[in-house]
Amino acid sequence: MSPNHPLASHAYLTQCSVLDAYGHLSVRHPHDPTRFFMSRSVAPGVISSVDDLIEYYVENAEPVNASAAKGYSERCIHSEIMKRFPGVNAVVHSHAPAVVPYTVNGVPLRAVYHMAGFLGCESPVFDASDHVLPNESHDLLIRTTRLGACLAACFGDHDRQPDHSIALMRGHGFTAQGQSIMDAVLRSIYTQQNATIQTTALLTHAAHFNSLTEGEAKDTAAMTMLTAERPWRMWLREVEASSLYVNRA
Ligand SMILES: [Zn+2]
Numbered sequence: 045m046s047p048n049h050p051l052a053s054h055a056y057l058t059q060c061s062v063l064d065a066y067g068h069l070s071v072r073h074p075h076d077p078t079r080f081f082m083s084r085s086v087a088p089g090v091i092s093s094v095d096d097l098i099e100y101y102v103e104n105a106e107p108v109n110a111s112a113a114k115g116y117s118e119r120c121i122h123s124e125i126m127k128r129f130p131g132v133n134a135v136v137h138s139h140a141p142a143v144v145p146y147t148v149n150g151v152p153l154r155a156v157y158h159m160a161g162f163l164g165c166e167s168p169v170f171d172a173s174d175h176v177l178p179n180e181s182h183d184l185l186i187r188t189t190r191l192g193a194c195l196a197a198c199f200g201d202h203d204r205q206p207d208h209s210i211a212l213m214r215g216h217g218f219t220a221q222g223q224s225i226m227d228a229v230l231r232s233i234y235t236q237q238n239a240t241i242q243t244t245a246l247l248t249h250a251a252h253f254n255s256l257t258e259g260e261a262k263d264t265a266a267m268t269m270l271t272a273e274r275p276w277r278m279w280l281r282e283v284e285a286s287s288l289y290v291n292r293a
Pocket of ligand 1: 176
């Protein structure tokens with residue numbers, strides 16, 4: 045398997061804690077730019093076969109095969125970024141804890157070491173509450189093409205090229221775009237490392253917090269419980285695969 049293969053990339057990103065039970069990677073179809081691939085809705089670290097991949101239309105994030113397995117609810121993040129920017133061929137969406145503080149504390153996430161120059165002097169922060177409709181869930185997830193398009197616009201636009209490599213997402217995580225899987229994976233890993241280094245340098249300087257609203261906290265709590273089986277199964281697999289674990293029951 046090539047290191048640029050989506051299956052290998054899921055494993056790297058999980059090992060680096062960019063992805064845990066949540067988050068995902070997409071890649072545009074190499075021969076048909078109107079389509080892209082993502083894994084089915086499982087923890088990325090347990091993806092093991094091309095059978096785990098689903099092909100989607102960029103236009104509406106609907107599966108090419110109507111009987112495909114259940115996909116990620118946030119796939120519109122990927123489809124709308126690929127739709128807005130023809131040169132983007134891969135996207136990583138992450139909930140990495142090291143990065144999340146910079147989505148709420150008002151401190152600009154900026155390149156502070158040599159591996160993260162792609163971050164530039166400031167990364168845009170997307171706030172779902174600026175765009176979500178009153179009758180939609182306020183769980184901060186990007187479930188529609190409309191919200192996905194709002195996030196894609198946050199990357200800036202110059203001749204259909206994004207101005208920014210990543211966009212932070214308030215109380216949620218971040219999304220990185222790239223011309224290839226390697227680009228997107230590298231940017232997501234070094235965004236996380238840059239955030240860790242910047243936090244250490246600032247000694248967790250935080251002037252104020254922009255925490256979840258009461259409604260967002262309620263909806264996100266419900267959403268987490270609905271999907272709790274996903275991390276649980278992954279943690280179970282990790283324990284079973286560990287040589288430290290002995291079960292004499
Ligand atoms: Zn997410």
